Amino acid sequence: MSVTSKEIRLAARPVGMPKESDFEVAEATIADPKDGEVLVRNIWMSVDPYMRGRMMDRESYVPPFQIGKPLEGGAIGQVVKSKSDKFKEGDYVNSMLGWREYFVSGADGLTKVDPNMGPIEAFLGVLGMPGLTAYAGLMRVGELKDGENVFVSAASGAVGSVVCQLAKAHGCYVVGSAGSDDKCEWLEKEAGIDKAINYKTCGDLDAAVKAAFPKGIDVYFENVGGAHLQAAINYMNPFARAALCGMIEQYNATEPAPGPNNLIMAVGKSLKLQGFIVSNHFDLLPDFYAEMSKLIPAGKMKWQQTVEEGIENAPKAFLNLFTGKNFGKMLVKVGNDPAV
């Protein structure tokens, strides 16, 4: 028997800051699974800043979303009907088929989630793609060494908060920037970083970064771009590394970004500025889980999440990423978890 599933489709390619009217809520009929397939009911879905790039019609490391088609993204759901020998009814699965209530899929692209490892939604955040991004960017791209001086932008977010606490666990001096006093307070008191800068109220960001790093920066974890990157380059030590994870400040820009005007300093200081995409670092998953399975039970890896209820509110949740209304991982609760 088929089920009716609400889904969010791209109605128009956003220009500048996306609007709710760029999205449409639609209903689709989902047929029964065939041999080798499962029917999944989503419980949680993720909205992530990178999805903004997929809303543009351009070549990139992931194909663009298509107008009139449902969006895609990380989701945790439960198998409700199985014709696959790899999954049974009741299994929790991680997929890239978010933005919808139900879907049918073969086993490829589905990963079982162990609810004993943590709350299932954590597999979209601290134990999921954002957590692995933090780990790969800091440890492999940033080549972190114990005791170094680390600067993190968008530090209270899904990725940034994990970067901050990983660096602290490696004995580093850590400074993060965030866009509200609440976020800064959490970073210092809960995540345990050495100093948080509210980049919206600090006045001169460059001066604030300079004051926070009397011994300079060894690793900069870049999530924002623009003035943050410029300040970081100014105070990076010789042979320092910048892991270029994202530049959210530019995702909705309609004009070319002014960019840092001090890139020439990368030459004299022998800086390494390296971009990266998490999907090229999935081989680090076992190391990442090993580190998290020590830090989480020891209370050394905390996280925040902001939840919008109902699939209809997924566009709103997505838009909130660009105004900093999320505190930690931004999630949408799509359905109930019978185990909770």
Ligand SMILES: NC(=O)c1ccc[n+]([C@@H]2O[C@H](COP(=O)([O-])OP(=O)(O)OC[C@H]3O[C@@H](n4cnc5c(N)ncnc54)[C@H](OP(=O)(O)O)[C@@H]3O)[C@@H](O)[C@H]2O)c1
């Ligand atoms: N390379 C990869 O493979 C990869 C994978 C995942 C994520 N990323 C990137 O990592 C970064 C963080 O992602 P996330 O999922 O952890 O998101 P997040 O930090 O949880 O949420 C986004 C945050 O960015 C900040 N922000 C938004 N607009 C801004 C602006 N114009 N200027 C400064 N800050 C702004 C806001 O925090 P404030 O209140 O602090 O401003 C907002 O809460 C993004 O750049 C994302 O694209 C990259």
